[in-house]
Amino acid sequence: MTSTPGERERRTSERVIALLMLLIHTRHGYTTAQIRRHVEGYAELGDEAFEKAFQRDRALLEDIGVPLSLEQPEDADARHVVDASALLLPEIDFSGAERRALLHAREVWSETRLQTEVMRAVGLLVDPGSAGEADDGLGLPRVVQRLTPNLEVFLDAAVEQQVLAFGYRTAAGAVSPQDRPRRVRIWSALEIGGAWYAAGWDLDRQGERLFRVSRVIGRPEELPGTGSDAPARPADWNPVEIRDRLLGQGEGLRDRVRLWVAPGRGHSVRLRGQAVTPTAQDGAAPGEGWELWETDRPAHDGLVQLCGGLMGVVQPSAADPDVVAEVLAAWRRVAEVHDGAPPPHPELAKPRQSRYRQGQRERVSRLLDIVGLANRAGGITKVELADRLELSPKALDADLRDLQYCGLPERLFPGWLFDVDAESDVVEVRQAVDLPAPIRLSLPEAHRLSAALDTVAQMPHADDEVAPAAVTAAARIRQVLADVGHTGATTSVRPSTGGTDDPGDAAAVVPSAADGGGAGGHEPPATPVTSFWDVHADQDTVRVLMDAVARHRVVRLRYHALHSDRTTEREVEPVQLVQSGVVLYLQGHCRTAGAMRTFRVERISAVEPTGEIAKARRRPKKTMLTPVDTTLEAVLAWHHRIRDLADDYAPRLEAQDADGRRLTRLGLLSEDAAIALAGMHAGDVEVLEPAELRQAVRDRALAALRRLETAVRL
Known part of the structure; x- marks a missing residue:
């Protein structure tokens, strides 16, 4: 009779736990032959099948933290041993x-x-x-x-600084040949600007390199035994330097820019800048009533994004020819990309839903955690156990039933399976004295x-x-x-500084340090995993909103809408803060609109509690950040280097073309929203359909070009 996948998973869990309990029940360990005889599930396997199953089980135990070793006594077979002194999780007296x-x-x-x-x-x-x-x-x-594909491979490799081989497509679209993959000793996995990168030493290019994980092609392959000549992560290696270089936030890289703003428009510029008096160097005003504002230049390519999102409403003054040239070049790219009919594109289909499914490793860990938590506490309520392990009552009951079939091997210790009362409100696991606390x-x-x-x-x-x-x-x-x-720490000498295989590349929208990056003033150390909270929001505003959400305090705020380019005063009952990449949102009941609304926190210029406590509202089950009432459907092509951004717009259909671009059909609020999106990304986002929207993008770009060129000449 063929067993189901669920039954096979349960039997594997029982076998792995039996193997662990057998090894920790003795100080001297067991030989491979003894283990094969004693553990249920091994004896009936052939030699090759047993060897594969045993090595998988052994690797699984090591993966969840069990300190396994192989000891070789003189004139005796090797024994598998668990170091009991390093097995259990120590209790730390946290404040x-x-x-x-x-x-x-x-x-x-x-x-x-x-x-x-x-x-x-x-x-x-x-x-x-x-x-x-x-x-x-x-x-x-x-x-x-x-869910970033392959991320766990790079995270695990960074801990042991392993060498991985993988295919890769650079930001410019160049693809590593299949017969010559990148070979890199992974030093660290870093989350920068809302995206994951792998840093390490490239064995073929003999230098430090940085790779965006979402651009890896296929499944990375570990290359054991290679890279002995590749340097380990240097003791003085600084992830902050990488972040600053990638996002353009290093010392001396920031300056001020002067921008002309149309009357009553461009509120995102007015929000971050100050009005100034024009001089002769600023050139002629683009039109009647235009005002000059000065603001910090946004990091990386943020200036292009700022001016592109308000194409025709904001333009640089003539005071800085380099800034003018940069914006002119960006707007020309927008116009050129949208010139003429688009080439034929592949048929679009429904996006494949990437789902994370817990595997055998998580299942065995969870079952052992239940035993360890119950034993350390002398019994633990189901409510507390479910809370600690983030389990539903139904999932916990299923685990407790499965635990009744786990424990010491029945062949050697008959009747020594765990004794668990799955119906009791208090969980106790008897006959598990060898596991008095959770595994480390x-x-x-x-x-x-x-x-x-x-x-x-x-x-x-x-x-x-x-x-x-x-x-x-x-x-x-x-x-x-x-x-x-x-510790994962190293003391090697620092090699010469290399570069990135995506020069000038970063998350498509990144904040400046002044916008709240590193709000706590803490710089992460050089460890295998480093994450920066590069959220684009004023930290004082975030504190007020956090407190308002926690205490259900009604707030009064001033909001600057991007696409409608309007500023409004709102009174909001906060429900929750939502973070997507580097963008932070406030969701709440807007009393002004009489409905639930979502606000980008970076566009809130003033917020204060009213003193009123509102009745707590239920948090939405699903975090929907894309507009529901869209009025325009379009097909967009996203250049490979920013293709991940399409996820923020919840594509309805998608495909990939030969150049690695991501093609999506999605809903947009308006024609202005589509034009702003194309302008922000300076040719990296192309409108393919409908034809009239494609033409509208080109017309807006050409009009903005003529106005800027005329103002500069005058």
Whole structure:
């Protein structure tokens, strides 16, 4: 009779747990032959099948943090041994603020697997109910979940600084030949500007390189035994320098720009700048009533995005010829890309939904966590257990039923399976004395948790104790890693500085440091995983909104809409903050509109609590940031280097062309919104359909070009 996948998964879990319990039940370990005889599921396998299954099970145990070793006594067969002294998770006496910081760390990752792993780690370290009454986490941003293919491969490789081989398409579209993949010793995985990058030493180019993970082609392959001559991550390697270089935020790279703004328009410029008196160097005003404003030049290519999003409404003064030339070149690209009929494109189809499915590793970890938490506490309620492990009551009941078939191998210890009462409200696991506490965090999990705490330290908080407590909590976890001999740190000499295989590339919309990047004033250390909270928002505004969401306080705000280019006063009952990449949103009931509305926090110029406490409203089950009432449907082509941005517009259909561009059919609010999108990305976003919208983009770009060229000549 053929077994179902679920039954096979359960049998594998039972076998792996039996293997672990067998090894920790003795100090001396067991030989491979003894293990094969004693553990149910091995004896009936042939030699080759057993070897494959046993190596998979052994690797799984190591992957979840079990310290396995192979000891070779003299004149005897090798024995598999578990180091019991390093098996269990130590109890760390976190302060109340550190516990709150740890609970915050559960919310910072947008990547589903990362969030799952950090939630598990925090659940083992901290009782969620013990963090203190002052902070229940309601004000924290709710992160939109994403799934970056291959990310876990680079995260794992960074911990051990492994060499990976992978195909790659650069920002310019150049593809590595299949017979010559990139070979890189991975130093670190970094989240910068809302996107993930892998940094390391390129074995073929003999230099430091940076790769955007979403541009990797196919599945990376580990190359064990290679890269012995490649330097390890240098002790003085600084991820902050990489971030500044990538986002154009290094010292001396920022300046001021002077922009002409049409009367009553361009509120995003007015929001960030100051009105100034024109001089002869500024040239002629583009039209009657246009005003001159001065503002910080946005980081990286933000100036092109700012002027492109307001093409025809904002243009640079003649005072800086380089700025004028940059904007003119960008608008010419928009006009050229939309010249004539578009080439034929592949047929579009419904997007494939990328879903994260927990595997055998997560299942075995969870079952062992239940045993360890119950034993450490002398019994634990189902409510607390479900809260710690982020499980539904139904999922927890299923795990408890499965645990009844796990424990010491029945062949050697008949009747020694775990004794679990799945119907009781209090979970106790008897006959599991060899597992008196949860298994220690695996090395990757510990590094990911400490990186999440580093991110918490950069965020603004209504509670001033949280950010510094995140730093100390991360230091405690790194000390535990050091105590067991695993820090991921290196002391090699720093090699000559290399570059990036995507020069000038970054997330398409990135904030400046003044906009709130690194709000907590904490710079992450050089570790295998580094994340920057590069959210484009004023940190004082974020603090007020966090407090308002947590306490249900009604706020009065001034909002600057981008596409309608209007400024309005709103009174809002905040429901939640939502983070998508580098953009932060406030969702709440707008009393002015009489309905739920979504506001980009960076466009809120003033916010203050009214003193009124509103009745708590239910948070939406799904975080919808794209407009529901769209009036225009269009087909857009996204250049390879910014193709990830299309996800923010919830494509209805999509395909990929021969140049690696992503083609999408999606809904937009208006013609102005489509023109602004094409203008912001200076030719990297092309309107393919409808034809009249494509022509409207070209007409707007040509009109803006003529106006700027005329003003500069005059």
